[in-house]
Structure formats: C-alpha cells, structure tokens
Amino acid sequence: MKISVVIPVHNRAELLNRALCSVREQTTQANEVLVVDDGSSSSPDLSDFHEHLDIHCLRSDKNLGVSAARNWGIQQARCEWIALLDSDDEWEPKKLEKQIQYIEQNPELLAVHTLEKWIRRGNEVIPPAYLDKSNHRLWERSLKNCLICPSSVLLHRSVFESVGWFDESLTVCEDYDFWIRLLLDHPIGLTEEKLVRKHGGHADQLSTTTWGMDRFRIKALEKILKRPDLSDQQCQQALDVIIEKCSVLEQGSIKREKYQAAQKYGDLKINYLDLQAKLPCRS
DSSP states (O other), X not given: OOEEEEEEESSOHHHHHHHHHHHHTOSSOOSEEEEEEESOSSOOOOTTTTTTSOEEEEEESSOOOHHHHHHHHXXXXXXXXXXXXXXTOEEOTTHHHHXXXXXXHOTTOSEEEEEEEXXXXXXXXXXXXXXXXXSTTHHHHHHHSOOOOGGXXXXXXXXXXXXXXXXXXXXXXXXXXXXXXXXXXXXXXXXXXXXXXXXXXOTTOHXXXXXXXXXXXXXXXXXXXXXXXXXXXXXXXXXXXXHHHHHHHHHHHHHTTOHHHHHHHHHHHHHHHHHHHHSOOOX
C-alpha cells in the first residue's frame, strides 16, 4: 500500500512542526508528504524533515480555505491511498501501521478511521458519549454531530471520484459535509485504538471563531436532501435533523437580536416541516 499524507496549513509553523514530527515517527512510513501552504505569511520551513520524508510543499499565494487546500493536495498526490492530517493534530507512532493492517484484513473497505485522544490545554479529556464512533447507525448519528475526524482517516483515492471533493464553498463544517456524503455510499472501518491526538481550543480554530456552525451543516443537509437515491427513511432522518438545527438557529438569532436571520431559519423550518408531512410515515 502506497500512502500520501496531505496536510493543509495556514500560519501555524510551530503546530505544523509537531504534526510533521508525528509523521516522521511512524513505524510504517508514508511514501510522500504534501504540505499545502494555504496563503501563509511565510513559507513553512521543512528542512528538518527532508532527510527522513519525501516531503513537498504546495504553496498558494491566497488563503483559499481548508477545503481548497485539501483538495489540491489530494489531486497532486501520487499514491493510491490518502491520509489526511490537520496541522494542529498529531498521530501516534503506529497510526499508519495499524490502519494498513486493518485494510489488509478488510480489503473490501475503501476508508478507515480511528479513535482519538482529545487534548485541551495539554491534558487529555474524555469526549462526550454522543460522539461515540462505533458503526451502529453511524450515518444517522453523523447527521447530528460530526463523528469522523479528518486527521484519523485513511482513504482510497477512488472515494473522491464517487463522493466528490471537500466543498470549497463551506468556510467550516466541510468535513461534516464530506462524511455524510461518504457514509451514504461507502462503509468505513474503525481501528478501535486512540491513534490520533486531536488538539483543540486554539485562538485561530474556526470552530471557536465562527458563530452558528449549524448554518453550514444545514447547507450540507440540503445537498443530501436533493439526492434522488435517498430512501424515505433516510430523508426523514435528515429532515428531523435539519428542522432541529433550523429551530436552534432561529432561537439563537433572536437572542442575539439577529431578527432577519431568525426569520430566515423560522421560514426554513416551516418549509421542511411541510415537506416532512408529505413523506410516508415511518414504520
């Protein structure tokens, strides 16, 4: 198995160095590493890694966003398998080794992810129970919460041909959008070991600086609802979630005195309630 690692980065030199150290320390080495510099103020210094890694930097003069950076890296990758890594995360040394073993034991799969260690302010914390990553009703549960971490996945590049790319129109929640599309078409394996150290709480983390993340999840759900191959049950499940998220945004907008936004999501909620009423009853 030949693996390309794709790491998008924007002005995170110190964190990128930590991520690359974790790639260099893998017990099974990747065949190439692509750092996609998404318009940083200065190019990342990769000189410490050339001796041990086949590493290259793709540099954009403009900050186009994480989706465009990931897509560019994947498109330029030479290998059959793609391992994604966010610049603020890191891998445990056996991450690639364990995932390769999993795929070799389950050759029908085109995607596998792992459990994670959540790190906040240098300490490991326990993720909420509702973020359980087991395959039980995984697509349905992923509609409500993003259950797959980009840094944990190993994907066959053919997945992108069938599912499509990360949506470059989404400023955030591009991973949520991609996973719910992927899970409709492909089963995903789970390596039940904590092989990723997922760091959170950075000042520049988009999930902490963007109000109303559900605005972007609603856009992803609207795309899903347009799919002609969606079953009645899947449509009902998606509608349940989009109605709930519209309601949350409506109430949140009122509290923030964003009355135009409140009207928008209130109207959207009514539209989807009407659509839901027209669907066959769930058994």
